[in-house]
Amino acid sequence: MAEKMSGERTHTIGLIPGDGTGPEVVEEGVKVLEAVSKKFGVGFHFKAFDLGGEAYKRNGTLLPDGVLDQLRSMDAVFLGAIGHPDVNPGILEKGILLKLRFTLDLYINLRPVILYPGVASLLKDKGPEDIDFAVIRENSEGVYAGGGGLFKEGTPDEVAVQESINTRKGVERCLRYAYEYCRKRNRRKHLTLCGKTNVLIYESGLWYRVFQELHDAYSDIEIDYQHVDALCMWMLKNPEQFDVIVTSNLFGDIITDIGAVIQGGLGIAAGGNINPEGNAMFEPIGGSAPKYTGLGKINPMAAIGAVQMMLDYLGEEAAAQAVLDAIRKVVKEDLKGLGAGKMGYSTGEVGDLVVQALSSS
């Protein structure tokens, strides 16, 4: 699907449509990028990569080094979904998604939680003014680093050790990004550290100390700390208190699923895996949704949201804003719901509506 479009600036975009409904939503994201290209005179050069469960079943490969090098050379990567019902859990995740995050050192996972006007939140008393924050999840360390092992496996004396790796460098660069992001966002300038200092005294202790140390350079930002269990409760009870939340890899994984559901579900939740000095990969947070594959029922809005974040990352701020406005308009005025099969339109029609809104703005 290599394709060249004309424009003043050209960005090379690696596409990983992946599995299940991934290709369907990537197609809609590309449709929106093509419309952006026309409207803003930005060029995109797409290069598609055949990765995922189907490719693994066909030829036994996950993420060959040559492919990794090509992806590294892209200005940004747009991922649909990785995950296949016929492949044992962990293989594709570790061999593709986590490998991309680790080898490209995409140490930030940025996951905005925004309830758009017109969307029904699971929280019946909360509206768009209450749910508008961002989670910054550390994306390269913690338990995801895979440290640990089994001893006396399969015997009654079996021992399973699962380690959490937290380097000062890794913690510091994530916290620094969070402070900077909070400052740039310039809303409430409030940064919450999420941890578990009362139990994970080493891991969360390090996060807490570095958080405090860095605060000297960011005294314009108000900070607070919450234990992860309490924070889960507050996300549901009182989400309006949050502006930016920063946390370790596993806690970030967990709390962003809560974030997704309070913003209207996986049909709308997008995220970016970012190395601020290097590569970046954007994705809808939802998975490959095998049961909806090929039916035109999956909501592409999360993927279009990922495209919007990608444009912002690429420095195409005007285009990013226009896509955001188009998403807001379509969500508010056209869509009946955000769940798969509930939009009142097919996957392709939702993409067309966004393109229409974009072109007429």
Ligand code: IPM
């Ligand atoms: C996510 C996903 C992944 C994660 C899985 C698929 C490995 O849940 O991106 O949140 O745990 O990071």
Ligand code: MN
């Ligand atoms: Mn997750």
